[in-house]
Amino acid sequence: MLISIYVQERCHTAKWEVRAMVELPHHQMEDWPCPRMSVHPSGRIAAPAVAIDWTMEDWLQDQATRQRVVDYTCSCCVVVYELLSGGGLCVFRRTHQITPPRVAYAGPWRRAEAERLWKLLLAGEAR
Template identity: 40%
Template sequence: MTTTPDTPSGDLDARNEWPCPGISPHPVRVTSECRALDWDAVPQGRYRVVEHTCSCRTVFYELISCCGLYMIHRVIRNRPPEHAFTGRWTLREAREIWRQVLTGQVR
């Protein structure tokens, strides 16, 4: 398993330093079979947020629509914040990957 910022070895996901508005889902901890996604520092163009996880965590995610395709945007609250993007999927593919992010199967 590749170490990502919110895996048990890096466990930023567990810190809760911001108030929780309680309106968005929280991704669960990664599973032992968690697959690592390939992250890039730059989006493929302008995008809009379709869904998002709660921003009360150190790491939060957004499902975004970008130039007709779908990607996942990961934000790590550092100073300055770190942004990473993955994917170029159809809506059907993106929804499946999004489900896997929420259930801890990929990160």
């Protein structure tokens, strides 16, 4: 299983983020501490109230390179969600941390609608 490690360094107003993917032996997975750097999405099993249309299109990935990460879920989870913003619109990026990683995008929405859906996603009300 792959674990994503986030290292953040703040220098004046710039924020540098370094990501590294590390593969741990299965017997060490229980000892791996959660970095507690961000929120965990709810693990609710109930049917979601809102269905988000996730797309695997490459053109969305090209657009996502011009956007900044506004918020994200903890990297200790197998599925990591990111809220991306750029050009007045927001999209979600969902990454399954497997080999190779699978990435899907949803959106775009205006900022207010995206923040409402983001809160629902974190609460387990949207998937």
